[in-house]
Amino acid sequence: MTFASIVFAVLFYGATAVLLIGVGLRVARYARTPAPLKIPTTPAPTSRGGVIGRMASEVVFFHSLFKANKWIWILAWVFHVALLLVLLRHLRYFIDPVWEWVVLIQPFGVYAGFAMLAGLIGLWIRRIFVQRIRYISAPSDHLMLGLLIAIAASGLAMKYLWHVDVTAVKVFFVGLMRFEIHPLPTEPLLLLHLALVVALMIVFPFSKLLHAPGVFFSPTRNQADNPREQRHTSWAARVEHTGAAAAPANRGGPVPNARSED
Amino acid sequence: MADFETPEVKEYLDMPELKPGAMSHSKPFVSRDEFQGPLGFPGELVDDWQNVALAKLAELLNTNRGLKVFMDSCVKCGACTDKCHYFLGTSDPRNMPVARQDLLRNVYRRYFTWPGRLFPKLVGAQDLTEDVLDQWYSYFHQCSECRRCSVYCPYGIDTAEITMAAREVMNAVGKGQKYSNEIIGKVFKIGNNLGLPQPALLDTLEGLEEEVKEDTGVDVRYPLDEKGADVLLVTPSADFFAEPHVDGLIGYGKVFHQAGISWTLSSHASEAANFGLFIGSQENMRKIAMRVREAAEELGVKRIVFGECGHAWRVAYSFLNTLAGPFDFLDPRYPVPQHICEVTHELIQRGALTLDKSANDHRRVTFHDSCNVARASRMGNTPGGQFTIPREIIQAVCNHYYDMPPDTIGEATFCCGGGGGLLTDDLMELRVKGALPRMQALRQVVEQEGVTHLAAICAICKSQFAKVLPYYGFEMDQIVSVHQLVSDAIVLEPARQNT
Ligand code: HEM
Numbered sequence: 036m037t038f039a040s041i042v043f044a045v046l047f048y049g050a051t052a053v054l055l056i057g058v059g060l061r062v063a064r065y066a067r068t069p070a071p072l073k074i075p076t077t078p079a080p081t082s083r084g085g086v087i088g089r090m091a092s093e094v095v096f097f098h099s100l101f102k103a104n105k106w107i108w109i110l111a112w113v114f115h116v117a118l119l120l121v122l123l124r125h126l127r128y129f130i131d132p133v134w135e136w137v138v139l140i141q142p143f144g145v146y147a148g149f150a151m152l153a154g155l156i157g158l159w160i161r162r163i164f165v166q167r168i169r170y171i172s173a174p175s176d177h178l179m180l181g182l183l184i185a186i187a188a189s190g191l192a193m194k195y196l197w198h199v200d201v202t203a204v205k206v207f208f209v210g211l212m213r214f215e216i217h218p219l220p221t222e223p224l225l226l227l228h229l230a231l232v233v234a235l236m237i238v239f240p241f242s243k244l245l246h247a248p249g250v251f252f253s254p255t256r257n258q259a260d261n262p263r264e265q266r267h268t269s270w271a272a273r274v275e276h277t278g279a280a281a282a283p284a285n286r287g288g289p290v291p292n293a294r295s296e297d
Numbered sequence: 298m299a300d301f302e303t304p305e306v307k308e309y310l311d312m313p314e315l316k317p318g319a320m321s322h323s324k325p326f327v328s329r330d331e332f333q334g335p336l337g338f339p340g341e342l343v344d345d346w347q348n349v350a351l352a353k354l355a356e357l358l359n360t361n362r363g364l365k366v367f368m369d370s371c372v373k374c375g376a377c378t379d380k381c382h383y384f385l386g387t388s389d390p391r392n393m394p395v396a397r398q399d400l401l402r403n404v405y406r407r408y409f410t411w412p413g414r415l416f417p418k419l420v421g422a423q424d425l426t427e428d429v430l431d432q433w434y435s436y437f438h439q440c441s442e443c444r445r446c447s448v449y450c451p452y453g454i455d456t457a458e459i460t461m462a463a464r465e466v467m468n469a470v471g472k473g474q475k476y477s478n479e480i481i482g483k484v485f486k487i488g489n490n491l492g493l494p495q496p497a498l499l500d501t502l503e504g505l506e507e508e509v510k511e512d513t514g515v516d517v518r519y520p521l522d523e524k525g526a527d528v529l530l531v532t533p534s535a536d537f538f539a540e541p542h543v544d545g546l547i548g549y550g551k552v553f554h555q556a557g558i559s560w561t562l563s564s565h566a567s568e569a570a571n572f573g574l575f576i577g578s579q580e581n582m583r584k585i586a587m588r589v590r591e592a593a594e595e596l597g598v599k600r601i602v603f604g605e606c607g608h609a610w611r612v613a614y615s616f617l618n619t620l621a622g623p624f625d626f627l628d629p630r631y632p633v634p635q636h637i638c639e640v641t642h643e644l645i646q647r648g649a650l651t652l653d654k655s656a657n658d659h660r661r662v663t664f665h666d667s668c669n670v671a672r673a674s675r676m677g678n679t680p681g682g683q684f685t686i687p688r689e690i691i692q693a694v695c696n697h698y699y700d701m702p703p704d705t706i707g708e709a710t711f712c713c714g715g716g717g718g719l720l721t722d723d724l725m726e727l728r729v730k731g732a733l734p735r736m737q738a739l740r741q742v743v744e745q746e747g748v749t750h751l752a753a754i755c756a757i758c759k760s761q762f763a764k765v766l767p768y769y770g771f772e773m774d775q776i777v778s779v780h781q782l783v784s785d786a787i788v789l790e791p792a793r794q795n796t
C-alpha cells in the first residue's frame with residue numbers, strides 16, 4: 036500500500052461524505068421550506084401528470100433554455116448529455132462484473148469526453164467574449180468551467196497520450212467500496228485527474244452546482260396551475276413557520292456584527 | 298417635459314451596449330412614517346438596520362422555498378440577460394434579471410453560505426453596506442415583477458420573487474417606497490387605491506347610468522352595495538373614472554344587463570388591485586384580499602367576478618383561495634373568482650349577447666397581453682386560455698384584429714413598463730424607457746397592418762400607455778379597454794329579467 040493510496044482513499048471517502056451529506060441536507064432544507072403561494076409560470080400544466088411532463092422536458096431537453104437562446108442551449112445540452120455519458124462510462128471502475136449496458140456505451144463515452152470538452156470550451160468562450168455574460172460572471176464561474184475542463188482534458192489525456200493501468204485503478208475503487216485499500220497507480224496525470232474530481236465533489240453542495248437538485252424544487256416549474264380548483268394551503272405552514280423563525284436561534288442565520296465598511 | 302431622452306424606436310430591437318450605472322440615479326420617493334405605520338413597518342431607517350435586514354432575509358429564506366432555491370440555483374448561464382424590457386430600454390446592465398438578482402444573492406452568499414463567508418471575492422459575495430442598500434432601493438424599483446425572465450430561465454428563477462423579497466426586507470428596515478405604501482394605506486382606510494369614499498362612488502356610478510341612458514336610451518344599472526345580487530364585481534378603482542378605464546366599466550355593466558345577471562359593486566371591496574403583492578408583503582396582501590371575502594359574505598352574493606386588471610387577476614386567480622378561502626358559501630357551479638373576460642366570453646359563445654361588429658370598424662386593433670395575466674394566471678379551463686379568451690372576445694366585436702410579433706405577445710409578452718408598483722411620476726424616465734420593446738412591437742403592426750388601437754385588460758397598462766404613448770409619437774387615446782370594444786359593439790335591449 037502506497038502513501039498515495041492512503042491519501043486518495045481518505046480523500047474519496049471524505050469527498051463522498053461531503054457530497055452526499057451536503058446535497059442531502061440542502062434537499063431536505065428545500066423540501067422542508069414551505070411554498071406559501073401558487074406561483075407556477077403560466078401557461079402551466081393543470082395536473083400532477085402534466086407537471087411531471089413539464090419537469091421532464093426541462094431536465095432532459097432544457098426546454099426553457101431552448102426558448103431563450105439557441106447558442107447557450109446547444110452548448111449546455113451537449114455538455115450535460117456528454118457529462119452524463121461520461122459518468123455512466125465511469126461505472127465500469129466501480130462495478131464488477133460490469134453491467135452489459137455499461138459495456139455497450141463505452142465507445143460513446145469516449146466521444147462524449149470530446150463533446151463535453153467542446154461544450155465547456157464553447158460556454159467559456161461565451162462567458163469571456165459576450166459582454167453581458169462577462170458582466171454577470173464571478174471568478175468562481177470561470178473557475179468552475181476551468182475545473183471541469185481540466186477534469187475532462189486530464190481524462191482524455193490518459194486515454195490517448197499517457198496510458199494508465201486502468202485495471203489497477205479499478206481494483207483500487209472496487210476495493211474502496213468494500214472498505215479495503217488497494218494500491219493506486221501513481222502516474223501524476225491520474226493523481227491530478229482524481230484530485231480534481233475530489234475537488235468537484237467537495238464544492239458541489241456549496242456552489243451553483245446545486246442547480247441540479249434545485250431545478251426539481253423550483254415552484255415556478257413544479258407547481259400545477261389549479262389554484263381555483265384546489266385550495267393551496269401551505270400558507271398556514273408559512274405562518275407557523277414564521278412564528279418559529281422568530282424564536283431566538285435561526286438556523287443558518289446572519290453572522291452578528293455585519294460589517295458596514297468595505 | 299423631462300430631462301431624459303425617449304429611446305429611438307428602430308426597425309428591430311437592438312441588443313444594447315452595456316452602460317453601467319446608466320440608471321443608478323433612478324429611485325422612487327422614499328416612504329414616510331405616516332405611510333409606513335399602517336402597514337406595520339418602521340417609519341425610517343432603523344438603527345441596526347443591517348441586523349434587522351439579515352434577520353428578515355433569514356426569515357424569508359426559511360418560509361419561502363422559491364426564494365431559497367432561486368438564491369442557490371443560478372448558474373450564470375446568461376439566458377435571461379436580454380429578456381428584461383428595462384434592460385433593453387435603459388442599457389443598464391444591472392437591469393439584466395440575473396444582475397438584479399445578484400444584488401440580493403451576493404449578500405445572501407456573504408452571510409448564509411460557506412464560500413461567501415470564507416472567500417467573498419471569489420464568489421462575488423458582498424457585505425450589506427449602505428451603498429448596497431442604496432443599489433437595492435434603486436434597482437429593485439426598476440423591476441415590474443413581470444416574470445418575463447422566469448419564462449426563459451432553465452430553472453424558472455423568477456426575479457419578481459426576488460424583487461418582492463428585497464422590497465420586503467427594505468420595508469422591514471424602514472426604507473419603503475412611498476407610492477405603493479401610501480396606496481395600501483388608502484385601501485385599509487377607505488377601501489380603494491384612489492381613496493374614493495362611498496358617496497363619491499355612488500355619485501360616479503349614477504353619472505355613468507345617466508351617460509349610458511343618454512347614449513343608448515336604455516336604463517343600464519351600475520349598482521353599489523346591493524345585497525342579494527348574484528355577482529359581486531371587484532374592479533380596479535381606476536375604472537371609476539380614469540380614461541380609458543371607465544369605458545371598460547361601462548362595458549361590464551352592459552354585458553351584465555344584456556345577460557340578465559344581477560350584480561353589484563361593493564364600497565368595502567371597491568378595489569381589485571392589491572399592492573401587497575408588489576411589496577412582497579403577504580400579510581398586507583392577505584388583509585386586502587380579505588376585504589373581498591368580507592364584501593361577498595356581507596352582500597350575500599353567489600359569484601365573485603374581477604374586472605380588467607393584471608396583477609389583481611394574479612392575486613385573485615392564484616392567491617385568493619389560499620389567502621381568503623375557502624369560498625364554499627358561493628355557488629359551486631362557478632369558479633371562484635371569475636374574470637370578466639371569462640364571463641363575457643362564455644356569454645358570447647352561448648350567443649347570449651347581440652353584437653354589431655361594424656360599430657368598431659373605425660378601429661384596427663391589436664392586443665397587449667398584460668404580464669400578470671399572461672405569466673401568472675389563467676382564464677378558462679385550459680392552459681393558455683388567458684391568451685385566447687381576450688382575443689376571441691375582441692374578434693367577436695371587431696372586424697379588424699392583428700397580433701403583434703409572436704415574440705412580444707403570449708407568454709413572451711413585454712411589460713407595459715409601469716407594473717409592479719412603478720406607476721408613479723417619480724419614475725417617469727424608467728417608465729418611458731421600459732416601454733420601448735412594447736412600443737417597437739406596436740410600431741411594427743401600426744406600419745404593416747395600419748393598427749390604430751391597442752387594447753388591454755389591465756388598469757396599470759392602460760394608465761401607463763395613456764402616459765407614454767405620446768413620448769413615442771402615438772396618441773394617448775390609442776389605448777382602449779377590451780370591454781370598451783365590447784361596449785361599443787353590444788346591441789342593448791331594454792331591461793331583461795334577472796335569471
Ligand atoms: C438534473 C441535472 C442537471 C440539469 C437539469 C442541468 C441543467 C443545466 C442547465 C440548463 C444549465 C445552463 C446552461 C449552461 O450554462 O450550461 C447548466 C449549467 C451548468 N451545469 Fe448543469 N445540469 C444538471 C446537472 C449538472 C451536474 C451534475 C453538473 C456537474 C458537474 C453540472 C454542471 C454545470 C455547470 C458547470 C454549468 C455552468 C456552465 C457555464 O458556466 O456556462 N450540471 N446546467
Ligand code: SF4
Pocket residue numbers: 380381382383392393394397439440441442443444445446447455456457712
Ligand atoms: S421580472 Fe420583469 S422587470 Fe423584473 S427583472 Fe424579470 S423581466 Fe425584468
Ligand code: SF4
Pocket residue numbers: 370371372373374375376377378394395449450451452453454
Ligand atoms: S437564466 Fe436563470 S440560471 Fe441563467 S443567468 Fe438567468 S437567472 Fe441565472
